[in-house]
Amino acid sequence: xxxxxxxxxxxxxxxxxxxxxxxxxxxxxxxxxxxxxxxxxxxxxxxxxxxxxxxxxxxxxxxxxxxxxxxxxxxxxxxxxxxxxxxxxxxxxxxxxxxxxxxxxxxxxxxxxxxxxxxxxxxxxxxxxxxxxxxxxxxxxxxxxxxxxxxxxxxxxxxxxxxxxxxxxxxxxxxxxxxxxxxxxxxxxxxxxxxxxxxxxxxxxxxxxxxxxxxxxxxxxxxxxxxxxxxxxxxxxxxxxxxxxxxxxxxxxxxxxxxxxxxxxxxxxxxxxxxxxxxxxxxxxxxxxxxxxxxxxxxxxxxxxxxxxxxxxxxxxxxxxxxxxxxxxxxxxxxxxxxxxxxxxxxxxxxxxxxxxxxxxxxxxxxxxxxxxxxxxxxxxxxxxxxxxxxxxxxxxxxxxxxxxxxxxxxxxxxxxxxxxxxxxxxxxxxxxxxxxxxxxxxxxxxxxxxxxxxxxxxxxxxxxxxxxxxxxxx
Numbered sequence: 143x144x145x146x147x148x149x150x151x152x153x154x155x156x157x158x159x160x161x162x163x164x165x166x167x168x169x170x171x172x173x174x175x176x177x178x179x180x181x182x183x184x185x186x187x188x189x190x191x192x193x194x195x196x197x198x199x200x201x202x203x204x205x206x207x208x209x210x211x212x213x214x215x216x217x218x219x220x221x222x223x224x225x226x227x228x229x230x231x232x233x234x235x236x237x238x239x240x241x242x243x244x245x246x247x248x249x250x251x252x253x254x255x256x257x258x259x260x261x262x263x264x265x266x267x268x269x270x271x272x273x274x275x276x277x278x279x280x281x282x283x284x285x286x287x288x289x290x291x292x293x294x295x296x297x298x299x300x301x302x303x304x305x306x307x308x309x310x311x312x313x314x315x316x317x318x319x320x321x322x323x324x325x326x327x328x329x330x331x332x333x334x335x336x337x338x339x340x341x342x343x344x345x346x347x348x349x350x351x352x353x354x355x356x357x358x359x360x361x362x363x364x365x366x367x368x369x370x371x372x373x374x375x376x377x378x379x380x381x382x383x384x385x386x387x388x389x390x391x392x393x394x395x396x397x398x399x400x401x402x403x404x405x406x407x408x409x410x411x412x413x414x415x416x417x418x419x420x421x422x423x424x425x426x427x428x429x430x431x432x433x434x435x436x437x438x439x440x441x442x443x444x445x446x447x448x449x450x451x452x453x454x455x456x457x458x459x460x461x462x463x464x465x466x467x468x469x470x471x472x473x474x475x476x477x478x479x480x481x482x483x484x485x486x487x488x489x490x491x492x493x494x495x496x497x498x499x500x501x502x503x504x505x506x507x508x509x510x511x512x513x514x515x516x517x518x519x520x521x522x523x524x525x526x527x528x529x530x531x532x533x534x535x536x537x538x539x540x541x542x543x544x545x546x547x548x549x550x551x552x553x554x555x556x557x558x559x560x561x562x563x564x565x566x567x568x569x570x571x572x573x574x575x576x577x578x579x580x581x582x583x584x585x586x587x588x589x590x591x592x593x594x595x596x597x598x599x600x601x602x603x604x605x606x607x608x609x610x611x612x613x614x615x616x617x
Contacts, residue, residue, distance in 0.1 A: 193617050195589025196517035196552035198452040201296065201460045202445070202500065203275070204522035205320060206267070206479030207545065209538050211528060211567040212488060213241050214546040215258045220566050224528045227485060235557050243493040246501035252557040253504055253513070254550035255615060259561025259570040260521065262542045262577055267479070268327050270523035270542055271320060275460075276329035277581020277607050288326050291598070294333035296584060297341045297458035299606050301332075303590055306457050309416035311342035313458040314451055317444050319343060320462060330460075334598035341460060344423070344447075422454035423447070435502045439491075440466050440475070442499040449506055452516055463499070465491040478522055482533040504550055513551045517587050520548035521580075528566040544570050547580065553587025555617050578609025586611050 209226075211217050216230035216239055230239035233251035240248055240256075264270045264283045272280040276293035280286055294302075297313030306312040320327035332339030421427065425447060436442035441463050448459040465476040467490055480487055500520065507513040525545025526538030544563045550556065561573035582592035585607055592607040 191586055191591060192553050192589065194552060196587050197515040198457050199517040199519065199588060200448045200452060202520040203460055203462050204478045204520065205462050205464060206477035207522040207524035207526055207540065208478050209526035210544060210546045213244065214256045214548065215563055215567045216241060217565060217567050223530050224566050226530065238559055243488065244497045246497045250501055250504055253508065254548050255554060255556055255558040255560060257547040257549060257560045257575060257612060257615065258563055259573045259575050260545050260547045260580065261570045261574050264542050265540045267523060271327045272329040273577045274521065274523045277578050277609065280328060286328055288328040292328045292333035294335045294339060295330050295341065297460055298332040298335050298339040300458045300588060301339045302335055302596060304457055306455050309418050310422065310455050312456065313341040314344060314456055315341035315460045316344035316447060317440065317462060334604060335596065336599045418454060422451055422456065425450065437495055437498045439495055440464065441495045442502065445499040445503040449503060453512060463496065465495055467491045480537050481531065481539055482537040483535045484537040486535055507551065516551045517553050518550040519584060528568040544568055549615060553617055554615055560612065560614055575612050576609055578607060579612050582607040582609040583611040583615055586616055
């Protein structure tokens with residue numbers, strides 16, 4: 143069991159003189175200087191657990207739950223009311239077949255692995271998402287609301303242990319904050335690690351303003367923009383003045399809430415003053431041909447933004463992959479929660495956009511040499527029911543008992559299919575893998591031992607994962 147008490151910078155061995163003095167004279171969380179140096183050796187040993195740990199991660203979240211039998215786990219022999227209209231097609235890996243609606247991805251199966259045996263017993267969106275986004279079982283399967291002591295999401299844990307440089311956010315959530323039934327999704331933030339480890343949110347109404355995403359001029363987040371009457375030099379001067387004033391109130395900042403507020407202020411100022419950060423979010427720097435390849439729709443542009451962010455040094459990007467069909471019944475955008483109009487939505491937007499944007503991301507990362515250092519995970523919080531319901535145009539309902547997860551890039555093996563479901567893709571019959579196991583695998587692929595224990599904001603030890611890595615998946 144590996145236990146970390148110290149600061150994120152110290153966890154990487156970036157000791158300052160002050161860190162060393164504090165460690166030797168006062169200790170940090172009970173650790174002596176020798177203890178901290180032992181921790182440094184533990185960090186060096188992490189790499190031995192996978193051949194080459196990933197430096198960063200793109201987590202493509204299919205909010206609502208993608209239908210396994212219509213994408214990566216085809217069941218052509220199932221009855222008509224289960225199998226749907228799609229047919230399996232051959233891929234670049236002999237013997238592996240996926241949906242004919244994913245022709246671009248079928249040519250790339252040698253660059254990713256399909257886990258067909260993900261499973262959990264939950265059925266609610268928020269509870270399932272909380273489980274999938276953190277790897278910890280939530281306390282309820284009803285529409286739960288977030289609390290300060292929720293388990294942190296993956297990007298928050300990565301931010302705590304392997305932070306990005308100061309001029310960049312360590313973790314980004316884009317382009318929509320996650321909600322169900324009016325409640326934000328639990329475990330989408332820092333949780334018991336503290337709000338300072340929340341992902342940097344790039345909500346769609348900020349990231350895109352009112353400009354259409356397909357015009358190739360996607361603006362950066364408004365939260366990074368300065369008021370017109372304040373220049374960067376003026377802001378820097380204000381920051382220095384604030385620091386001088388604050389020095390008289392050092393004792394007050396021992397309060398946890400004050401420290402959190404200061405951390406938010408410092409990080410926000412670092413990001414606003416950073417040309418590198420501004421550039422990372424600026425999609426206008428991409429050539430028109432790149433926009434075309436990813437797709438001039440929201441899902442494609444979000445995947446392009448994810449590539450730019452990890453290329454710039456952001457450690458973890460949670461990309462909420464949604465569509466914008468011309469007519470939706472409930473909102474201006476469409477998630478993967480297709481209780482009705484399932485096949486129309488899959489035919490018109492969801493699957494074509496998914497196929498184009500994800501294949502573009504994998505190929506682009508590979509061409510740029512980034513796939514060799516980036517872990518890519520694609521999954522929803524659940525799958526969909528094998529049986530097609532009788533609502534208008536047919537639909538598939540919530541189903542957590544069996545669904546598929548795609549893994550690509552650094553830290554994992556490629557060109558494989560792991561696990562299996564029954565003849566209707568409804569029950570796992572081989573290599574069942576819970577979100578706990580998926581979390582453990584994700585952390586190991588990133589070079590973070592899944593047994594790691596961190597202290598929460600109340601000083602209590604907490605495990606970052608409860609499961610075990612999926613056999614046969616890690617490289």
